[in-house]
Amino acid sequence: MKQLYFWLLLAISLPAQASECTGAPFSASFLQPLTSDLERSADSWEATLQSIAGVGIDTLYLQWSVYGELDLSREPGISFLSIWLDQAHANGLRVNLGLVADADFGSRITDPADALAAYLAGLRERSLAAADRLKARLGDHPAFVGWYLSEEIDDRSWTHPWQVDLLREHLSSLTSLLAELSPEKPVSISTYVSGAQPPAQFERLWRALWSAAPQLHVLLQDGAGVGTVARPDFNEYALRVNNIAARTNRYWGIIVELFSQQSGPPLDDAPFSAQAAPINRMLQQLAAVEALDPGPNEVIAFSVPEYLLDPAKPGQAELLNEYRRRYCGP
Template sequence: MHGLLPLLFLLLLAAALPAKAGCPAPPQGSFLQLYLDQGPPWEHTSAQALQRWKALGAQEIVLQWSAHGSPGDERFALIERGAVQALLEAGAQAGVRIRLGLRYDPGLWDPRNHDEGRSADGHTTVTAPPSELETYLARRLRDQEALVAALGPFANHLAFAGWYIADEIDDRNWTSPARRAVLNDYLADVADLLHSVAPGVDIAISGFSTGWMPPQEWAAFWTDLLTATGIDRLYFQDGIGAGHLEMTELPHYLPPLAEGLQQAGHGLSVVVELFGAGGQDEAFGPADPERVMQQLALAAVTRAPTVSFALPHYADSEEGPRAARLAAALAELTANCPARSKAQHENQDQPGR
């Protein structure tokens, strides 16, 4: 049965794409990373920059983080220095919606933060002390409470599109019931916190597969997680740029994931990675347009909206010749496929639940 999936995928792909061959929709959104060394006037978030990305199809920008690093490392400098406010103002001027990310902590994947601390069925014993993971996530939650309090006023901004929980969930660290129970408790608390600030506003989180979990199990994992936590939408990173999945593996993962989430009433957006191996002085650089078109065609089968990672860094005409080449290809795609792009964007605007 598993061997029939590629054939089934090709049939679905032929039915899903527009009549014009090779014409999937361009990404309807893009991630954006801001760093502390990008000082005023925050040139990467000007209205002119957002207009360039909007011309490539992006109707929504996901600010990947509003705080970066371990909890307590810095006091929300991107907020205090005016970067988040500037991004929202630029979004309002450009007619682009802005989804605000919470803290991104690279320490999430620290092995010390993934010990068990719970019995195999996911229940804490009365005498068991908190595990490293429970202690870490409790610290994260306290930090998120302070961060959301600082971000709360922005939820009333005209350009505000929703929230993004910046914890990227992989398929290797959360396989046991114990870890899943701890993770679900933490994410449910964060979702409750965000709902208390802006009731009814869409909440998203992202995840990626390394091929560790089988496709059906991975789809069930996310259906259960979103249902248990009250999070609305999954941003599924296709993993092609990062090397987590091969192009031939995506057809096995995308259809069951899309079907499972849709049946459970949750939203899905496919994150198309626009980067690949870089030159001598960079870890990653802009991908070849031909490869990105393959990724977009694969994502089109789900009929879910696509979000790029990321136009500002890998497909902006002002970011060098390779980025300009990819930007030109996406601009042509946007011009040639406006109807499908509009339809997918309308799907993105719908709440996940």
């Protein structure tokens, strides 16, 4: 009760920061926490969060709480996260907390049936355990508004009916148990296409998954940063998801990628590297979103902290300057 009283006082005493970018095309952004982030000062984080809010973002998707050695659901990570959420709230930001991201997910989902079932059950158990810890400590925090499932659903791996059945069971069970834990908080997940499945098959996949987990918020990555699918082809996939959502009253969003990949899979075997996208490409991405009718419930950037605001990223200054010119006040 004392924690809840403190956060209520915080909500009253620390008003949200006003954004200069009232015409911003994005309402949300992803943020990928790193172990090194726990070492950053409160002042450094305050400046970052204020800058994020200043370009029109009001919602953050924390991509994971547990990844490798990073665990924000246990000490000292959870104390860091508590203070970080205070700062996010003070800057008018709402946060969806990611759960467990497993670096082996991409390889394990190609396992045979019994092994895949066991793997998904174990991943579910780990995510629910992390959610339990986060809920116990931060469940009443006003900045915490939803959960994010860190597993990304691709169009290559879920091709056989038995694989789809296992994924249906996984998502249905996980979303149901998270709804019992936090009834008022939605659960989101992202998906992407590589062209491995034709649009009609991808549509059938998500019809099946959404029927098993109807309350799931589905966020479709537009793939422009990697460029494995041509824009006209991607638009057909987006149209299929849009049509399912419109006909069945489902919630969905589009993730607009603000980067251009320079190296790393699937381009090559080098470490991943990327630069900020050119403004003209971003405008083309946004035009494709605007052409959808009725369109997504939200448009999410990947990611504002990394590619719009980080001066260490090549091309960032040009993208930010043009972004401010178009969407922000003088």
